Amino acid sequence: DGVAVLTAPQNLSVQSTNMKHLLTWSPVVVPGEIIDYFVEYQGEYESLYMSHIWIPSSWCSPTENPECDITDDITATVLYNLRVRATLGSQTSAWSTLKHPFNRNSTILTPPGLEVSKDGFHLVIKLEDLGPQFEFLVAYWRREPGAKEHIKMVRNGGVPVLLETAEPGAAYCVKAQTFVKAIGRHSAFSQAECVKLQGEALSL
Amino acid sequence: GQEFQFGSCRVEGVVLQELWAAFRAVKDVVQAQDNITGVRLLRKEVLQNVSDAESCYLIQALLKFYLDTVFKNYHGKAAEFRILKSFSTLANNFIAITSRLRPSQENEMFSISESARRRFLLFQREFKQLDVEAALTKAFGEVDILLTWMEKFYQ
Amino acid sequence: IAEDTLDLLQHVKFQSSNFENILTWDSGLESAPDTVYSVEYKTYGEREWLAKEGCQQITRKSCNLTVETGNVTELYYARVTATSAGGRSATKMTDRFSSLQHTTIKPPDVTCIPKVRSIQMIIHPTSTPIRTGDGRRLTLEDIFQDLFYRLELHVNQTYQMYLAGPKKEYEFMGLTPDTEFLGTITISVPTWSKESAPYVCRVKTLPDRTWTY
Numbered sequence: 048d049g050v051a052v053l054t055a056p057q058n059l060s061v062q063s064t065n066m067k068h069l070l071t072w073s074p075v076v077v078p079g080e081i082i083d084y085f086v087e088y089q090g091e092y093e094s095l096y097m098s099h100i101w102i103p104s105s106w107c108s109p110t111e112n113p114e115c116d117i118t119d120d121i122t123a124t125v126l127y128n129l130r131v132r133a134t135l136g137s138q139t140s141a142w143s144t145l146k147h148p149f150n151r152n153s154t155i156l157t158p159p160g161l162e163v164s165k166d167g168f169h170l171v172i173k174l175e176d177l178g179p180q181f182e183f184l185v186a187y188w189r190r191e192p193g194a195k196e197h198i199k200m201v202r203n204g205g206v207p208v209l210l211e212t213a214e215p216g217a218a219y220c221v222k223a224q225t226f227v228k229a230i231g232r233h234s235a236f237s238q239a240e241c242v243k244l245q246g247e248a249l250s251l
Numbered sequence: 252g253q254e255f256q257f258g259s260c261r262v263e264g265v266v267l268q269e270l271w272a273a274f275r276a277v278k279d280v281v282q283a284q285d286n287i288t289g290v291r292l293l294r295k296e297v298l299q300n301v302s303d304a305e306s307c308y309l310i311q312a313l314l315k316f317y318l319d320t321v322f323k324n325y326h327g328k329a330a331e332f333r334i335l336k337s338f339s340t341l342a343n344n345f346i347a348i349t350s351r352l353r354p355s356q357e358n359e360m361f362s363i364s365e366s367a368r369r370r371f372l373l374f375q376r377e378f379k380q381l382d383v384e385a386a387l388t389k390a391f392g393e394v395d396i397l398l399t400w401m402e403k404f405y406q
Numbered sequence: 407i408a409e410d411t412l413d414l415l416q417h418v419k420f421q422s423s424n425f426e427n428i429l430t431w432d433s434g435l436e437s438a439p440d441t442v443y444s445v446e447y448k449t450y451g452e453r454e455w456l457a458k459e460g461c462q463q464i465t466r467k468s469c470n471l472t473v474e475t476g477n478v479t480e481l482y483y484a485r486v487t488a489t490s491a492g493g494r495s496a497t498k499m500t501d502r503f504s505s506l507q508h509t510t511i512k513p514p515d516v517t518c519i520p521k522v523r524s525i526q527m528i529i530h531p532t533s534t535p536i537r538t539g540d541g542r543r544l545t546l547e548d549i550f551q552d553l554f555y556r557l558e559l560h561v562n563q564t565y566q567m568y569l570a571g572p573k574k575e576y577e578f579m580g581l582t583p584d585t586e587f588l589g590t591i592t593i594s595v596p597t598w599s600k601e602s603a604p605y606v607c608r609v610k611t612l613p614d615r616t617w618t619y
Contacts, residue, residue, distance in 0.1 A: 090343035123343035212580025291451025
């Protein structure tokens with residue numbers, strides 16, 4: 048190993064939203080020089096059975112930015128230790144380790160983006176594309192007293208999906224929440240969005 | 252969502268497809284190292300016709316063996332074959348499962364847990380009859396047999 | 407002992423679709439046309455290799471091992487021995503083969519029935535060569551617990567109607583009469599991360615004659 052003269056990166060922290068996990072730290076500054084950072088991780092297995100073993104991060108060994116997308120490295124719902132060190136040529140800093148191990152079940156789940164539109168008598172929705180780990184539970188109802196709430200599971204976002212063939216002139220409201228199998232948690236419901244379909248109710 | 256139900260033992264927060272994806276990435280490399288095609292550790296007598304009640308005891312024994320013995324001693328090979336990422340995914344998901352298993356310790360379950368133990372001993376005896384390195388390679392190469400059996404309890 | 411040389415034989419592998427398991431291989435870089443091939447197979451965990459009848463001393467480069475590898479809970483190996491006219495030979499073995507893991511899924515067989523304001527889709531069961539103890543053929547639905555169908559009806563270029571589930575009959579309702587639609591139906595098996603290519607049907611809803619006198 049190179050002699051540790053560089054200051055070690057400080058203030059490591061993880062921001063995790065909708066199963067995207069970003070490790071950040073304060074940059075190490077040497078005027079006029081570009082610093083490389085190396086990120087490594089160990090899961091609960093490595094820390095329990097072989098604590099000397101660390102695995103280089105998929106995307107940040109090395110990186111020049113003081114942040115690292117560790118989403119692809121966190122592949123189990125267990126505690127992960129993370130560490131970073133800086134290098135400049137042959138100079139290497141000590142490792143800085145995240146103070147509290149990270150578990151992906153702490154990710155923040157936000158209500159999904161939801162677009163409701165209508166095409167003739169069709170009620171169409173498009174949900175935010177959050178990636179393969181997400182399923183959506185969609186609740187919709189006719190906007191009238193005592194209306195029954197219907198539930199539909201939608202497997203993937205980003206694609207317009209017909210929710211209901213509605214009656215002319217009816218108004219419908221829709222809300223949605225996400226569900227993540229890998230951590231067994233769901234988000235809060237989104238704000239309800241309502242639309243009124245064209246045409247008058249057909250009186251026979 | 253989907254979860255494992257090994258009898259009364261329920262395990263959430265593990266996605267079987269993630270385990271399959273990790274093993275599929277290394278399957279051919281690992282199994283190609285196993286030249287003893289005439290021996291199978293996870294034989295039918297170990298895994299076939301396992302009752303729901305038995306399954307929690309058996310999966311706990313098998314996964315614990317894989318964590319304590321197979322993964323622990325196969326790690327060097329995993330580094331050599333550059334498959335540490337998949338190896339880590341499998342090991343940490345096995346940790347996630349075992350940490351959530353709560354097999355009943357009540358007396359009336361004794362005969363069931365004993366039946367599971369006999370099955371596990373069949374597997375362990377077969378493992379011990381092989382040279383250590385060959386046994387580790389074969390056991391790691393048979394993770395797909397284990398996952399195929401676990402899939403029956405993934406509801 | 408057979409000499410394992412690349413110039414007689416290569417790419418020995420299983421190709422599996424809906425549990426139809428075909429062993430295929432390529433001749434080597436310098437194989438003569440009169441090279442003959444012999445196939446053996448074994449169950450993983452068994453000691454002996456078994457000769458495949460009908461694939462001994464053949465000149466073609468494939469062999470149907472569907473029956474011999476028909477137990478979905480077993481894993482198998484196969485190996486090919488190539489022998490040139492000059493008496494040189496080479497043997498190559500497949501990777502460990504599991505039909506459950508390796509088989510791909512063919513598109514489903516579907517009947518699309520257009521009506522005035524709807525299109526009905528009837529999915530026919532997909533039988534496989536796999537048989538139960540009493541000789542009954544298993545379907546894909548029997549083998550894969552979490553198999554389901556994904557149906558999409560593309561309504562002009564903007565959006566699609568979407569239905570999904572394990573049952574066999576579906577109907578897209580509330581359509582415009584006398585209009586062409588494109589339907590795609592795929593088979594999905596999430597736990598095994600398998601998905602078939604789509605069956606595609608292009609249908610036109612019937613004209614609405616109710617108001618004509």
